[in-house]
């Protein structure tokens with residue numbers, strides 16, 4: 034059956050690949066991100082190639098009013114969201130805590146934690162009213178293990194881990210599935226953003242081994258939505274085969 038899937042952070046990386054994956058299966062989409070031109074182009078491409086309906090909503094997920102205004106503007110039909118993928122997020126910087134930039138900390142906490150909560154708070158009541166739905170939070174290996182200089186990014190993803198568990202507990206009596214997908218190293222715009230546009234530094238993160246691709250993560254996100262209603266994946270960690278844990282990557 035055709036689903037309605039809302040994906041945050043769909044302008045690049047995992048979110049974009051997840052949008053293509055669901056679109057290829059004929060599902061209708063609400064896609065979000067700040068970069069309006071990219072979002073609008075993506076919506077056009079998905080509509081053209083997959084004959085689905087797509088609503089692009091451009092807003093900054095850190096801004097509570099922007100989130101509330103964009104999501105509350107959805108018509109009744111578009112409020113019947115079956116799957117919410119809370120994916121928008123970032124790392125900013127990689128510094129020891131005594132040298133960390135407080136603006137970076139705020140960006141990470143506001144996006145990865147508060148943005149995810151704002152979206153959940155808007156969409157979950159509609160799922161509760163329909164007694165169905167699936168919330169998928171994109172966590173990270175950084176939300177399972179703390180690594181050197183990961184301090185606040187790891188903290189934000191540990192928060193996603195805890196919030197996912199708490200959300201599942203609160204929504205279990207409403208027939209709503211809640212899943213965390215926690216990837217390891219994946220080549221997207223992630224490192225470019227983390228290192229403030231430094232292409233060389235970002236590229237070095239993925240040298241000497243085969244990192245995950247955005248499509249690998251999209252495959253797993255799609256998979257967890259295909260299981261029978263009585264089966265839920267609570268938590269799924271995936272890494273490149275060359276990665277053993279947050280800090281050990283076998284490089285040639």
Ligand code: NDP
Pocket residue numbers: 041042043044045046047048065066067068069092093094095120121122123124144145171172173174215216217218219220221222223224226
């Ligand atoms: P990308 O940088 O490629 O994509 C991030 C997405 O988040 C973009 O679409 C971006 O859109 C959106 N986003 C960021 N900030 C905001 C904001 N303030 N408001 C709205 N949207 C925002 O990275 P990934 O695809 O790799 O990251 C996706 C998620 O996966 C993140 O939560 C990340 O922490 C997590 N992750 C990434 C891993 C990796 O190694 N790549 C591994 C594990 C987890 P726009 O800029 O247009 O607003």
Ligand code: 8X3
Pocket residue numbers: 172173174175183216217218219279
């Ligand atoms: C992104 C993966 O290891 O850079 O969450 O934190 S890592």
